[in-house]
Amino acid sequence: MSTTQNERLRGLLEPLVHAKDLDLEEIEVSRAGRRGLLRVIVDSDEGVELDACAELSRVISEKLDETDVMGEGEYVLEVSSPGADRPLTEHRHYVRATGRLVKLRLKEGGDLVTRVLAVDDDGLDTEVPGVKGRKATARRVEFADIDKARVEIEFNRKDKKEEEA
Template sequence: MAVRSGNDQQASIRRTTLEAELRVEAQRVRTRLQPVVERHNLYLEDVDIKVAGSHRTVNVVVDLPEGASGSVGLDVISAISTDLSAAMDAAPEDDDRPYSLEISSPGVSRPLTEPRHWRRNVGRMIEVKLVNGDLVLGRLQEVTDDGVRILPQLPVKKGMKPKQGDPQLLPFGRISRGTVQVEFAHADDEHHEHSEGTDPETSGDVHHGQGDPHGH
């Protein structure tokens, strides 16, 4: 049995302590930035902080509110970035450590982990992995408090028109993971009415806090 050295144990303790401190700091930043995000009619999806030496990288993910269609454009991200940076600099607990503020919107690669994620993607093609390992590919028709209704796309030979199965009701308790599938629809596709949901959500990174009067 391997025995960990004292240095390894100390490093593990420091790492665990740092991770806990970053979670607390991320929650504090989230509380401060949330009103700013809401003023721009957006939803604050996540705040994550990473540290390299004395430098912090604050990752902020914003999304459209539930019920809105489309995605967050780069122009919207650019507009909100100035206000978020100002809110960061005005924080009473700001200790003048250098930081980079990165703002983005979730793309189609984001796993669907919350009901609001599913509701934002009604009409899109979704791959659902069930807890038993089975995969269900189909169009998301409806989201309820208890689960989702999928119109399955049945496997066919290459070159053949996709076939649909009977709608399936999948409780959230049976779902391990859901991901949006990027579609490349043709003009004559019978599902052209869903084409607005085939494009991946626009995402972009805006870096702030470097070279401002506060040294951020």
């Protein structure tokens, strides 16, 4: 996708996404055979419901029909939330991961699996789970020390709603 098309799409879609109290995380345009594929990834602090994606898809489709930003050919529009394995790249991603287990690749080398307890402007306060009966340990990780980060999927993790009950 050309930068010009990306900029035009972002300028067109961002106000529509923000009007639904969502963040525009990613726009991806690719080819799927003879058709184009426009994938729009949105998120919020509370997550994204399927109904919100469907409504936003309708609004975006109407807006795209009014413009030529996708060209003359056929295309498929997908509006979805980020997957569970999406990289953490923005400050807001780390804030949304508070309470979650994350895998950090550190610039000094090595990986760290830790639970995010708090996020500030400079980094993360985390808790490294104990191994073989040992207690968890607190660890501070500065953003400047993180090369890559991703949420770890926990199948036995309690939902926040369960914990509040």
